Amino acid sequence: MARMTLLCILSVFTVTPSLEAQRAERMEWHEVEWSAGRVNVALVRPAEEGSMEHPVIFALPWGSGSSQLVETFVSSYWLTEPSRRGYYVVAPEIRGPTLANTADWIIPAIFEWMDSELSYDASRVALVGASNGGRGLFLAAVAQPERFQALLALPGQFSGDASELAVLRGKPIRLLVGQFDEGWVESGQETLEALRSQGVDAEFLIARGQGHVLRLNPRELADWIDGALDP
Numbered sequence: 373m374a375r376m377t378l379l380c381i382l383s384v385f386t387v388t389p390s391l392e393a394q395r396a397e398r399m400e401w402h403e404v405e406w407s408a409g410r411v412n413v414a415l416v417r418p419a420e421e422g423s424m425e426h427p428v429i430f431a432l433p434w435g436s437g438s439s440q441l442v443e444t445f446v447s448s449y450w451l452t453e454p455s456r457r458g459y460y461v462v463a464p465e466i467r468g469p470t471l472a473n474t475a476d477w478i479i480p481a482i483f484e485w486m487d488s489e490l491s492y493d494a495s496r497v498a499l500v501g502a503s504n505g506g507r508g509l510f511l512a513a514v515a516q517p518e519r520f521q522a523l524l525a526l527p528g529q530f531s532g533d534a535s536e537l538a539v540l541r542g543k544p545i546r547l548l549v550g551q552f553d554e555g556w557v558e559s560g561q562e563t564l565e566a567l568r569s570q571g572v573d574a575e576f577l578i579a580r581g582q583g584h585v586l587r588l589n590p591r592e593l594a595d596w597i598d599g600a601l602d603p
Contacts, residue, residue, distance in 0.1 A: 398451060399443065402489070404464075406481035408474070413482060414442050415490075416451060416461035427496035427601055428460045428486070430520065432505030432512065434585075437467035445502060449526075453590040457598065460492055468501060468508020475508075475515035483519060495521065496601040500593075502526040503584065510563070513540060522600035524548075524593070526586050529559040534566035544600035545574035550582035 400415045418426050433445040442463045450461045464482055471478070486492055499520040501509035506528025513520050514532070517539040527549035530537065545567065549560045557578065564576040579586055 398455065399446065401439070402485070404482055404485045406474075406478045408477065411478060411482070412439060412465040413485070414439075414446060414461075414463040414465070416446065416455055416463075418458045418460060419455045420458070421491070423491055425491050425493040426458050426460050427597075428462055428490075428492050428498070429454050429597065430497055430499050431461055431463040432466060432468050432471075432499070432501035432508045433463060434501075434503035434505050435467075437465055437470075437504065437508075439465050445505070449588060449590050449593055450500075453594045454597075457594055459594075459597075460486075460490055462486065462490075466505075466508065468504035468506065468511070471508045471511040471515070475512045479512055479516045479519060494519075498522040498524060498597045498601060500524040500526065500597075501528055502586070507531075510537075513543075517543075522597065524597065524600075525560075526588070527553065527556045527560055527584070528563065529556065530563045530566060531559075534569050537567050537572055538570040540567065540572045541570070543572070544603070545572065546596060546600075547574065547576045548579060548586060548588070549576075550579050550584055550586055552582065553584045556584065 398416050402413045404411050404413050431450055433442045435441045442465050446463050454461050497520050499509055499513055506525040509525050509528050510530035513523055514536045523545045525547045528547055547560050549556045560576055564574055567574040
């Protein structure tokens with residue numbers, strides 16, 4: 373089983389020369405100041421930017437949240453399809469669980485930078501995250517619920533007081549987890565129950581035959597975000 377899991381992860385993170393070239397061409401890095409220092413933020417612009425206000429995918433990376441993992445997370449799902457559809461993708465170099473202590477400061481700082489640099493629609497911002505980013509997703513959304521209109525976890529979990537989730541009522545929320553990712557299946561189900569206990573309408577989907585790192589179709593993810601932001 374360990375061998376199969378390793379092969380799956382390697383296949384997800386294999387980067388072809390053409391993908392490396394696309395990433396170098398499409399992904400910009402910006403330094404954003406906040407009260408305790410600076411955070412590096414990756415940006416993918418819409419294919420046709422113009423002056424109109426664009427929707428945003430705010431992406432929290434997996435693992436340690438390093439710049440390399442920001443790049444692999446964005447490259448896996450968010451590098452090309454959202455850009456074609458007119459989205460900005462904003463992905464900070466953040467380890468998701470640290471948002472338990474920093475979300476009230478670092479998230480507004482990133483949005484202040486967005487306000488000054490991007491022509492975006494503040495009423496159409498989707499928050500996405502995977503693994504540690506999926507933990508950070510709920511921390512960010514609970515701390516700053518007015519910033520995000522939809523949540524997509526790939527996978528994600530919440531381990532705080534369920535009553536804190538009440539601020540997410542009315543927001544479309546989807547939790548995805550791999551069939552063989554047993555610990556996250558359990559914690560995802562617990563998160564779903566906590567959400568529903570607070571009147572939050574969320575859905576929980578299991579990806580058959582998959583483990584922790586999900587192999588997903590970026591078009592299908594973008595379809596869900598489109599529908600969630602424009603119901």
